[in-house]
Amino acid sequence: MTVPFLSFSPQHDPIREEVLAAIANVYDKQWYVLGEQVKSFEAEYSAFSQVAHTIGVANGLDALHLALLALDVQPGDEVIVPSNTYIATWLAVSYVGGVIVPVEPDPYTYNLDPARIEAALTPRTKGIMPVHLYGQACAMGPIMAIARKHGLWVVEDNAQAQGAAWEGGFTGTFGNANGTSFYPGKNLGALGDAGAVTTNDDALDAKIRTLRNYGSQQKYYNEVIGQNSRLDELQAAVLRVKLPHLSAWTAQRRQVAAWYDQHLAGLGDLILPAVAPGATHVYHLYVIRTARREALQQHLTTQGLGTLIHYPVPPHRQQAYAHLGMAAGAFPIAEEIADTALSLPMWPGMTEAHVAGVADAVRSFFG
Numbered sequence: 281m282t283v284p285f286l287s288f289s290p291q292h293d294p295i296r297e298e299v300l301a302a303i304a305n306v307y308d309k310q311w312y313v314l315g316e317q318v319k320s321f322e323a324e325y326s327a328f329s330q331v332a333h334t335i336g337v338a339n340g341l342d343a344l345h346l347a348l349l350a351l352d353v354q355p356g357d358e359v360i361v362p363s364n365t366y367i368a369t370w371l372a373v374s375y376v377g378g379v380i381v382p383v384e385p386d387p388y389t390y391n392l393d394p395a396r397i398e399a400a401l402t403p404r405t406k407g408i409m410p411v412h413l414y415g416q417a418c419a420m421g422p423i424m425a426i427a428r429k430h431g432l433w434v435v436e437d438n439a440q441a442q443g444a445a446w447e448g449g450f451t452g453t454f455g456n457a458n459g460t461s462f463y464p465g466k467n468l469g470a471l472g473d474a475g476a477v478t479t480n481d482d483a484l485d486a487k488i489r490t491l492r493n494y495g496s497q498q499k500y501y502n503e504v505i506g507q508n509s510r511l512d513e514l515q516a517a518v519l520r521v522k523l524p525h526l527s528a529w530t531a532q533r534r535q536v537a538a539w540y541d542q543h544l545a546g547l548g549d550l551i552l553p554a555v556a557p558g559a560t561h562v563y564h565l566y567v568i569r570t571a572r573r574e575a576l577q578q579h580l581t582t583q584g585l586g587t588l589i590h591y592p593v594p595p596h597r598q599q600a601y602a603h604l605g606m607a608a609g610a611f612p613i614a615e616e617i618a619d620t621a622l623s624l625p626m627w628p629g630m631t632e633a634h635v636a637g638v639a640d641a642v643r644s645f646f647g
């Protein structure tokens with residue numbers, strides 16, 4: 281049996297006609313930017329997320345950047361970011377001239393470890409950017425408590441965790457303003473680039489709406505130096521068809537994870553995903569760890585089983601951040617994860633036979 285790392289077919293095939301009709305509708309209406317589709321999607325995503333405002337933007341990286349701009353982050357402001365994350369979190373800080381202050385994760389949940397945050401604070405620290413990595417909610421209770429105590433803002437990177445929760449509160453609702461991504465492979469994916477900011481703060485909502493659209497509320501009147509980062513009508517129309525299915529797709533991801541957990545228990549040095557008390561996990565990715573990662577990946581690849589590594593190089597070791605002078609060994613937990621992590625196939629619609637096929641190959645590897 282071959283199992284691709286990702287297949288959209290079980291999600292996309294049943295809604296094909298509905299999606300194509302939604303696209304045709306936009307085509308025929310002839311209103312292509314910031315029209316009724318974006319407006320409706322924003323309201324529907326807010327209802328889903330239990331948040332006051334959603335601002336549709338061009339992609340997840342812009343969402344994070346716009347959140348930091350709206351919070352008025354200034355050059356030299358220090359921002360706490362995870363040492364292990366997709367590079368977008370760091371890039372958003374770089375765009376506004378912020379000083380990146382990486383903090384190591386919990387080695388089992390892979391999320392920012394609240395116990396390590398306070399040691400990294402200085403009088404110049406302005407904010408914290410927790411990333412709900414692989415789909416598991418960060419410990420938002422403790423993180424928000426630290427932020428309140430020290431007067432810091434919080435921007436959640438919710439690109440991988442739509443629908444996850446910490447103690448009943450949805451990710452993307454705790455921080456002052458939070459970014460998410462609808463990149464096709466995300467749990468809620470468009471047919472191209474798309475993203476959103478979510479916030480419960482009316483003033484930030486107004487500011488971000490203005491910033492995403494040329495700094496303008498009224499056409500041809502520009503209040504601030506804004507950007508062009510609008511969610512497309514076509515993508516919004518597609519997302520509106522997909523959003524009502526997200527909870528069912530998440531349930532399927534959880535079922536796939538539960539099957540993996542059963543089928544992979546107790547093999548060699550294999551570390552399976554751990555879910556922290558208080559957190560829920562929506563399994564954007566199912567990430568295992570082993571010291572023999574390269575050989576295991578090779579073994580699976582030769583049998584037609586798709587895997588990826590999230591992520592092979594932590595941000596501080598990327599060439600793009602060489603100027604920060606963060607040496608190998610500077611963030612050993614992030615480096616250990618980068619050296620040992622392997623993401624197994626994970627998509628709604630995977631069957632127990634698919635999971636068993638992958639698990640059998642993993643088992644045969646460990647003998």
Ligand SMILES: *Cc1c(COP(=O)(O)O)cnc(C)c1O
Binds near residue numbers: 340437461
């Ligand atoms: C995908 C992703 C982003 C960026 O989203 P884009 O839409 O690709 O710009 C940011 N942070 C994390 C953790 C992501 O996984």
